[in-house]
Amino acid sequence: MAERRPIESWLTDMDGVLIHEGVPIPGANAFVKRLRDSGKPFLVLTNNSIYTARDLHARLRRMDLDVPVGNIWTSALATAKFLEDQRPGGTAYVIGEAGLTTALHDIGYVLTDHEPDYVVLGETRTYSFEAMTKAVRLINDGARFICTNPDETGPSAEGPLPATGAVAALITKATGKKPYFAGKPNPLMMRTGLNAIGAHSESSAMIGDRMDTDVLAGLEAGMQTFLVLTGLTTPAEIERYPFRPSEVVDSIADLVDRV
Numbered sequence: 001m002a003e004r005r006p007i008e009s010w011l012t013d014m015d016g017v018l019i020h021e022g023v024p025i026p027g028a029n030a031f032v033k034r035l036r037d038s039g040k041p042f043l044v045l046t047n048n049s050i051y052t053a054r055d056l057h058a059r060l061r062r063m064d065l066d067v068p069v070g071n072i073w074t075s076a077l078a079t080a081k082f083l084e085d086q087r088p089g090g091t092a093y094v095i096g097e098a099g100l101t102t103a104l105h106d107i108g109y110v111l112t113d114h115e116p117d118y119v120v121l122g123e124t125r126t127y128s129f130e131a132m133t134k135a136v137r138l139i140n141d142g143a144r145f146i147c148t149n150p151d152e153t154g155p156s157a158e159g160p161l162p163a164t165g166a167v168a169a170l171i172t173k174a175t176g177k178k179p180y181f182a183g184k185p186n187p188l189m190m191r192t193g194l195n196a197i198g199a200h201s202e203s204s205a206m207i208g209d210r211m212d213t214d215v216l217a218g219l220e221a222g223m224q225t226f227l228v229l230t231g232l233t234t235p236a237e238i239e240r241y242p243f244r245p246s247e248v249v250d251s252i253a254d255l256v257d258r259v
Helices: 028-038 053-062 075-086 098-106 129-140 164-175 187-196 211-220 252-258
Strands: 009-013 042-046 072-074 091-095 118-121 144-147 204-208 224-228 247-249
Touching: 009 187, 009 211, 028 252, 042 053, 042 187, 053 072, 072 075, 072 187, 075 098, 075 118, 075 144, 075 187, 091 098, 091 129, 118 129, 118 164, 129 164, 144 164, 187 211, 204 211, 211 224, 224 252, 247 252
Parallel strands: 009 042, 009 204, 042 072, 091 118, 118 144, 204 224, 224 247
Antiparallel strands: none
16 A cells, blocks of 8 residues: 555544534544644534534533634535535525525525525424425426535434435435535535645545545545544444545544644
């Protein structure tokens, strides 16, 4: 195997790597502190589009994880960057929460249900039949279908919840139109994130707890990949995939000394 360049920047997933059901995973605080003290570029990523980066900064700080707003990258921000590049100053009908609507407002998008350029689907805890029906009709009338991420389920204290990918499948079934997913495992999310911190994939690493999103996105973006076993993937499941992470570790605590 070709020798890799030293890791000069780090990208890490949030849920399952740094926190689990609102509680910091042992070693997360030490890892974030080591990153900040090192001065190396880094990002904390999440496919969750509900919250703004400012919201997540506050939530993480309450858990004693001090991640600056500028070091948080969400699928909502990646979606907004994609739309800004594709159609500056466009219009969109949005199903989602403040994380997504704020990101689109910040790039100058007008949110409307009157002949929008795009239907943009994000995560929310209150998917309504009325909103989904509106989305189906607008897509049938020519609006392009964009989705923040393909995750079919999300975590909660009570168990898995239907997430964006599951609702996207419903809309696809009703329209025959598949969405473009901006979040992981699309390497676009990684590349736009790397650009945001001035980093290069050849000298960057991605840490995640999921093979099908985190590891795949990092691999396709050309980064080293670390899989932690504190989230959704078990050691037995790794062998089911036709690709492998660069390294498997028990938890984020095992990577503190690698920064």
